[in-house]
Amino acid sequence: MTQDDEKILKVAKEILVKFIEMGRVSTGNFDEHFRSVYWTIKNTVVSSRLDDMESPDEGKER
DSSP states (O other), rough: OOOHHHHHHHHHHHHHHHHHTTTOGGGHHHHHHHHHHHHHHHHHHHHHHHHHHOOOOTOOOO
């Protein structure tokens, strides 16, 4: 597990804890929601890195 994966897990957990506190998620459907939140965050991080790699002309408008 990479350092980024650990950070993503921590953020996903914090988000789900807030959802539980707000009553949006229950312990019965935690797994389903956790996977969704985790992969949403992970895909965002990966996509952001790809965008950074594809954009060697930093500072120019796309």
